[in-house]
Amino acid sequence: MNPLLIVIIVVFGIAALLTLVRIVRGPSILDRAVASDVLLTEVLCVLGAEMAINHHTRNLPVLLIVAAVGVFGSIAVARFVARREKP
Amino acid sequence: MNWDIFWDTAALVLILIGALLCLVAAIGLLRFRDVPTRLHAATKPQVLGLVLIALAVGISVRSWPAVGMLVAIVLMQFATAPLSAHIIGRQAYRNRTLDQDSLLVDELADAQSSDNDD
Numbered sequence: 001m002n003p004l005l006i007v008i009i010v011v012f013g014i015a016a017l018l019t020l021v022r023i024v025r026g027p028s029i030l031d032r033a034v035a036s037d038v039l040l041t042e043v044l045c046v047l048g049a050e051m052a053i054n055h056h057t058r059n060l061p062v063l064l065i066v067a068a069v070g071v072f073g074s075i076a077v078a079r080f081v082a083r084r085e086k087p
Numbered sequence: 088m089n090w091d092i093f094w095d096t097a098a099l100v101l102i103l104i105g106a107l108l109c110l111v112a113a114i115g116l117l118r119f120r121d122v123p124t125r126l127h128a129a130t131k132p133q134v135l136g137l138v139l140i141a142l143a144v145g146i147s148v149r150s151w152p153a154v155g156m157l158v159a160i161v162l163m164q165f166a167t168a169p170l171s172a173h174i175i176g177r178q179a180y181r182n183r184t185l186d187q188d189s190l191l192v193d194e195l196a197d198a199q200s201s202d203n204d205d
Binding site: 002004005007008011012014015016017018019021022028030031033034035037038041042044045048049051052053055056057060061063064067068070071074075077078079081 | 096098099100101102103105106107109110112113114116117122125126129132133136137140141143144147148150152153156157159160163164167168170171174175177178179182184
């Protein structure tokens, strides 16, 4: 196995774990929304990286759909918390 | 040196840079204090990381239909990433989930004081 490949897998894994820590710890729901956005971006990056490593294009439609509709999650959360939360 | 090996290694290096951007965003999420600063860290891999990964897929697959699809994906991300960042930052300001002491200038305060009756 290419050593570069192992480094890539480890870096992606650590990034996802650190993002999960922020999702769990909060403190506000907007922090969790931001962290969820980052986790979604990491999923996009991992899907693309898997395509590039294994030389196929089967994940391209998934990437397109996730890039298009991923924004609705954070918009829905941001509209939901409108002025109700006290710091 | 074989050209196939060269391009595959270049793709791996681009993927590694994208992965490091994701890691930097995660570290920023953990270390920064409030929502706008965390947003500042979070929006880096959303555009630059995905562009690097798309470049890697392009030079790894080397087919024009795939490149067209990748351009569509990157344009879609360009269009939607500022939307979510803007609306979360706006809501963070309105909820006061930001560190007021860290603000040097608050130009929105004047605009908000006239319509904060709800």
